[in-house]
Amino acid sequence: MRRSAPALCMAAAAVLLTPASASAHGVQGQVDTPVPLAAFIVAAGVVVAASFLGLGLLWSRPVLAGAAGRQRSYAVPGRRLLLPLGRAVVLLGLLLVLATAAWGSRELAENPSAVAVFVVWWVGLVPLTLLMGDVWRALHPVATVARALRFRADTGRYPQALGVVPAAALLAVWAWLELVYPTAASPRLLATLIGCYVLGTLLAMRVFGVQVWLRLGDPFTVLTRLLASMSPVRLSRGRLVLRAPVVSAARLRAEPGLIAYVAVLVGAVVFDGFSGTDVWARRDALASQRVEAWGLTPFAAGIVVATVGLLLVLVITGLLYEACCAAAARLAGLPEGRTTWRAGLGRYAPLFAHSLLPVAVGYQIAHYFTLFVFQSQDLVRLASDPFGRGTDLFGTADATIDFNVVSPGVIWTVQLLAVVLAHVVGLTLAHDRALETEKGNAVLRAQLPIVALMVALTVAGLWFLSEGMAQP
């Protein structure tokens, strides 16, 4: 525990830096916080940088991978019943969402499918996995169908050199649908998308095997597999395994496509935040005018501009990470006899990829916390009238969203802590990995570019959040 002191100190500092004393409208802008919002953002960057110094002083040998081995397992009572029951419930949920999307109201506000898919499931997947482990992979509804059809677990046909590249590509498509395509949540289109996903996944599971596709190809189960490494809970052969949180992420090893996958995960949320700023709004409007001059409709022009913007952010995120790793190799000293920048990049980029996972989690929580807390409540109303025909199945058809369920101060505290702690945890993972692979001063030198990246991401992440929240 003593070695986790730096991280705990930094967490405590982050807590102290939160605007607990801010007024009830503290999140609304600089005028309502006890000190200017910019000061919070700078302070958060300083906390992340200071945590690097603390780690350097107090954390002198790798411990996380070893700690991951210390765990306790417990038999789950009724496990033979629970798993099939859980799979049946999730499959039924998928069929219900598909049915409401296909045959329910065409009005978005009267159809539960969009809230169920984009808010409750997609946003909820992150906290669910962090708290409960890789539950989604165990209950995956399409895998349930594939098993019923007696598809093999592994056909041996998957090209191992691909790694998680298909999952990264599919995650980018999902991000495009979520963030760029203007009407992806319209019920009929959503029904088509769900249908395509189910059929495509079944086909892939038939060709490559159920377990192989879940492990490497499905963008959502790859996400839950990676995030589950940070969960204190693991399900293993019907037993519940408890362990220290985060430490198992230190055991993640590089696999082809992992950097691309994590870059998409982080970059998509960065774009979502950036696209809410006035800076983007001005560029977006101007760029749309230029594209409309080619004869495109405003609808199509908006898609073109946002697609380029998303691609740009994804590529920059990946390149920034790789540039930092190449710089790390230069600072730490290249392997003997290797002189090209590629040698350094090839050595370091896979080493530190896992340190971006907490960053992705922090961004997800910070960015989507309010969406999840507020908008998921609307499912209570929509569930009573799932097909938009005026029914009131549960007597909740008139339920409304309670925006007072969490105060603005709580929102800002959660967002700030999520971003800052995520980067501190990321740095800790990188530091521990550096201790595994480097010696002497090279340990700290190798981390300097990563620290710079983490500080930059912290400040950028909080700036995007503050832009989205600030009152004009």
Next chain:
Amino acid sequence: MTGRLGWLPTGLSRRHHAALMLVLVLFGFSGWLFRPGHVAGPTREVGLDSLSRIDGTLNVVEEDRLVLKPLLPQQPGVIEFEIPVKYRGNFDLAHLRAHSSLGIPTRLFYLRQGARYLAVYKTDTPANGAP
């Protein structure tokens, strides 16, 4: 397999060269697309404190028109807002459509002119607390 193009870094495979070319094309196109210029951007100096505001989900997002379903039950039905030309820079339609398609609550600041509702500015509702 190592290919060489004179002006590119040495030691790269053809696959890396192709990726590098694609990135350069993306950067070049983005530089042209997002270059500075004059546009009627958001005008935040509209004095929002003096305006009425309402929270809801947007059912329709068009260049000159928004249709909002209010969140509060005492405001039933939908309200149609016009977007006057001088305030159109305040509404990033592509972003608005993408977010409204997910049903993210939106806060509209507006003026009343008789029976007409004139939209002036918008923000996302959740982070701004209670409606």
